[in-house]
Amino acid sequence: MELIIKKEGDFKFVEEGEGEVLLLLHGLFGALSNWEKLVTYFSKNYRVIIPMLPIYEMPIKSAGLEGLVSFVEKFVEFKKLTDLNLIGNSLGGHVGLLYALKNQSKIKSLTLTGSSGLFENGMGGSFPKRGNYSYIKERVEYTFFYPETATKELVDEVYQICSDIPKCMRIIAIAKSAQRHNIASDLHKINKPTLLIWGLNDTITPALVAHEFNLLIKNSELYYIDKCGHAPMMEQPEKFNSIFERFITKHATANVS
Numbered sequence: 001m002e003l004i005i006k007k008e009g010d011f012k013f014v015e016e017g018e019g020e021v022l023l024l025l026h027g028l029f030g031a032l033s034n035w036e037k038l039v040t041y042f043s044k045n046y047r048v049i050i051p052m053l054p055i056y057e058m059p060i061k062s063a064g065l066e067g068l069v070s071f072v073e074k075f076v077e078f079k080k081l082t083d084l085n086l087i088g089n090s091l092g093g094h095v096g097l098l099y100a101l102k103n104q105s106k107i108k109s110l111t112l113t114g115s116s117g118l119f120e121n122g123m124g125g126s127f128p129k130r131g132n133y134s135y136i137k138e139r140v141e142y143t144f145f146y147p148e149t150a151t152k153e154l155v156d157e158v159y160q161i162c163s164d165i166p167k168c169m170r171i172i173a174i175a176k177s178a179q180r181h182n183i184a185s186d187l188h189k190i191n192k193p194t195l196l197i198w199g200l201n202d203t204i205t206p207a208l209v210a211h212e213f214n215l216l217i218k219n220s221e222l223y224y225i226d227k228c229g230h231a232p233m234m235e236q237p238e239k240f241n242s243i244f245e246r247f248i249t250k251h252a253t254a255n256v257s
Helices: 032-042 065-079 091-102 135-141 152-162 165-180 183-187 207-217 236-255
Strands: 007-010 011-016 021-025 045-051 084-089 108-114 196-201 219-224
Touching: 007 091, 007 165, 011 032, 021 032, 021 091, 032 045, 032 108, 032 236, 045 065, 065 091, 065 165, 084 091, 091 108, 091 165, 091 183, 135 152, 152 165, 152 219, 165 236, 196 207, 219 236
Parallel strands: 021 045, 021 084, 084 108, 108 196, 196 219
Antiparallel strands: 007 011, 011 045
């Protein structure tokens, strides 16, 4: 399925299907292709929405987690969304956690995959060097268990982003904001069903990070996917979709009964 970006008001987003809402939050370098197979599968029975986070456009002074959470709040209000099944990858998971902590009445369930918020290793421990394509390619490949998952299109997209100085400035500001904003002490406040789907071979937010999330978030379920890195919904989409479908079906049934 080709994902088409729509525009309404000040917002750009993908929206496919009808029914219960799945709100997907992408990461710092989150290409739409990361979510393509999830959208294709779940849009048959759900209303799947991906707001385009203004990571590269937001004013540099507000480039951080607070600005992104505020953006999500405004988007949810604009679209009049309720009973959200929120799914966040990497930075998107961090934003989703902060949004959920402030807006639990709007949340039905929370799913995190490779989320920051406790610990993250950046793009392999260092920021991508502008103008060095081979280095960018190596760092993007490092995100996955199978390096070939990093297609030329994906590497080209990240390279283009990292070659743009204003975009780089915002990425650095947001990455530093995420590293400063450890939310371990607040996770006990989350009272919504939470699913953790983690790549067992994640080098950015290692498997132990998922275990820590599992300990700190009550009512959370943890599933590891073997031979999988930082973006399970992209690298192992069938397994990711299967785990998520069981989770969301179970809680839909529980709510009905």
